[in-house]
Amino acid sequence: MFIGRDNEIKVLKKAKEDNRPHFIAVYGRRRIGKTSLIRKAYGEDFLFQHAGLSKGGLTKQLSAFTSSLEKAGYISNRKTKNWMDAFDELRNLVLKSEKDKKIIFLDELSWMDTPRCDLLVALEYFWNSFASARNDIILIVAASATSWILSKIIHNKGGLYNRLTEEINLTGFTLKECEEFTNEKGLVLTRNQILQFYMVFGGVPYYWEFIEKGLSLNQNIDNILFSSNAPLRNEFTYIFSSIFRKPEIYLRIIKALGTKKVGMTRDEIIEKTSIDNSGALTKQLEELESCGFIRKYYAFGKKTKNALYQLIDNYTLFYYSFLEKYPTDENFWTNQINTPRLNNWMGLAFERVCLEHVKQIKMKLGISGVYTEVNSWYCKKDDEKGLFGSQIDLLIVRKDQVINLCEMKYSDTEYTIKKETDESIRKKISDLRNGTKTKFAIFPTIITTYGLVENSYSLNIQSVITLDDLFL
DSSP, X not given: OOOOOHHHHHHHHHHHHSSSOEEEEEEOSTTSOHHHHHHHHHTTOOSEEEEOOSSOOHHHHHHHHHHHHHHTTOOOOSOOOSHHHHHHHHHHHHHHOOOSSEEEEEESHHHHOOTTXXXXXXXXHHHHXXXXXOTTXXXXXEESOHHHHIIIIITOOSTTTTOOSEEEEOOOOOHHXXXXXXXXXXXXXXXXXXXXXXXXXXXXXXXXXXXOTTSOHHHHHIIIIISTTOTTTTHHHHHHHHHOSSTHHHHHHHHHHTTOTTOBOHHHHHHHHOOOOSHHHHHHHHHHHHTTSEEEEOOTTSOGGGOXXXXXOHHHHHIIIIIXXXXXXXXXXXXXXXXXXXXXXXXXXXXXXXXTTHHXXXXXXXXXXXXXXXXXXXXXXXXXXXXXOEEEEEEEEETTSEEEEEEEEOOSSOBOOOHHHHHHHHHHHHHHHHHHOOOSEEEEEEEESSOBOOSTXXXXXSEEXXXXXXXX
């Protein structure tokens, strides 16, 4: 079963069809489906496949590489001492092959790059001195350590500079793709149930494989996360240890960001974590952003030096809400139904899902072709400036001089705008006008699951986006 990824498969298949060498980098967070994508595009038509070992020094990595060469039909009596030797043997495999296209797939390349091993030197030499001169080679490298592949391969300043012919950044499924997945699997789930599972696990395909037929959504979540033999019981630790060689510092940043919904400035992160203000912190933040755990954004109208970093990974947010202090109740999630704790989390999680589906929101608003910037915005109470003190999680600032001020409200039924909600929206509009001095028209927009109950307050809303719209 394979869902979506049509554009990515098209890129990979096109590389096989033309008459020139290709060097392709595929990257994305752990569990996102990089290996499945590549194997879907090329089937069994590989000359050579190899995956780096998650643990092991140079000797073990080379031994595994030699074993992969043997599986590909190449046996040598030569003792491989370093990566130059290993890639020379790969070169010999290519020369002996009668395949029309020599497709070489190096998976989890970052794991192969052990300290002082000169892997990149050997890879650079293999491509520049041999592979790039042949029209029958497709070299594909992939890694879950997104920061590594970005710095070492895609933004390489040395011999691999500008050598890539294609790069594919694989991201999570949308709600629509998750619905296609569940339908293909024969699961009977409503869109609200799909949304709730997405709130926990995001669009990571691997996690959706664990849903079982015949169980309620809550039973499935209990089985996957809270039962004594839950398959994803230790997933949080595994994710970070598999991506970062020293995950502790990254976890400190993540944990700090998990305490503040709107995000933190760099100075606030330093204060909260006691991490030194240095270039290392800059790199760590960039790595977390490139892996999709956090986003960096600038509040509308604020100076760029006041960038905010916000935790956005669904599973990580769920972990800090419910899994960090691991419950002993194997039916924990089922027993949380209708509790204030769960209802509060669902409201916050729904906002994150909306932020991941701005493209679909724009489609519903009919502004897909309009240039926009997606921002958040906040201000402190200031009586002198006439500011009430507001936090706006989603602003769509449009080139046609309109701002959609989006309020995201999760509800099990049609949402009713009450007096206090109407007053809050009006104060936010006032704060945004007075705080930014914008001349743009401000359109209050409600994003909710089942639409609005019509009343006198709902007439003040310019646009309504429903859950169905997020599935566009």
